[in-house]
Amino acid sequence: MNDHFALLALGWIGIYAPVSLGAIGASIGCTISGQAAIGAMMEVNSGYGRFVGLSALPSSMSIYGIVVMFILNRPVIPANAGALFGLGMLSGLAFLIAAIYQGLCCASAIAGSKSKPEIFGLALAPAAIVEGFAVFAFVFALVAAGGIPSK
């Protein structure tokens, strides 16, 4: 009975993990890049908006987490609990780590482009590449979720 209950709990954790881990990662990433934006604004006299806009980029991981949660959300039964846990937890971890590193990329982009505004576009490339990897995790989580039984 207890094993059955633990299995169902893991399934529920898996459903909510993408949202929680994505939100944690987005919080950390946005904090890192936001601090860089504040630091850059201390140094420059204009162009504040783009720094603030760039610092919000890691928040996309939270959105991916929400979408994955909606896809995974279904009645948890012993037949699908393991799959829900594995898929939800691993995609959530991917969003968490991608958000943190994207925050660092954004911080570097902000720090670099404050004194050389002409590199702003190119400086976004590392953050965009990290976003690309997160999109891989997101898309294939959706694909894999299609194979999880609901009954």
Place this chain on the structure above:
Amino acid sequence: MSPRYTALMASLPPLGGLLEARAPAISMLKLESRLTLLHPEDKTILDLMVGFLSQAVRDDDSLASPVDTRLLASADQFFKEVSNPTLRQLVSQRLDLRTILAALRRRHRGESEPPTGPAWGFGPWLGTIQRRWKEPAFGLEAVYPWIPEVNHLLESGDLVTLERALFGVIWRDLDRLGFGHHFDLEAVVVYVARWALVDRWSHYDARKAVTRFGDLVNASLAGIANGPQAPPPPRSAPATQPVAASR
């Protein structure tokens, strides 16, 4: 890498390459103001390091030998209090460089044997330097490939090029140590160390140096002409070229 000082590092302007800037990109006042963003314990560590990182002789330093004692005592205190491996390596490298320079200058001044008596150097190479005192690069060419060039510049009296070469050595060391550190304490320390180099270099003024040199020569000649005098003030005392004098 812990991004603890993202705001601080992002608020600091780039310093550019070595010897490129005619003035530091940020004034000392502004830099000190930005460094108030450091956590108190990290500020303490930075304050401990400033004496090693600065290329300038501090106001309370003299060219007399107690500088060595004070510097080595500061180094002991630093290594007792700081466990961060990058910061320890940074200070260790700087003290190694100063020790080697002090040895080269002592030898250049005519000391045919390594100094005996109070400690005058620091680091794992001190014993090797003392044992191989008569070799041009103290047998350390493999570890420090810059020693032969620096020795040659010192012997030829090309002090400006010598200083430039030393700044290059320090700059490259900072490049290596700062690799992978962007928004942490190590990045802040490396920035301050670079700033100190740029500041020092930008304050060099050949005309003022010639005037200062002339004043020192006149003061020395006046001392000889007037016979034995009371000991001169510490700054103008005959240099015994301690470790600190290599800055």
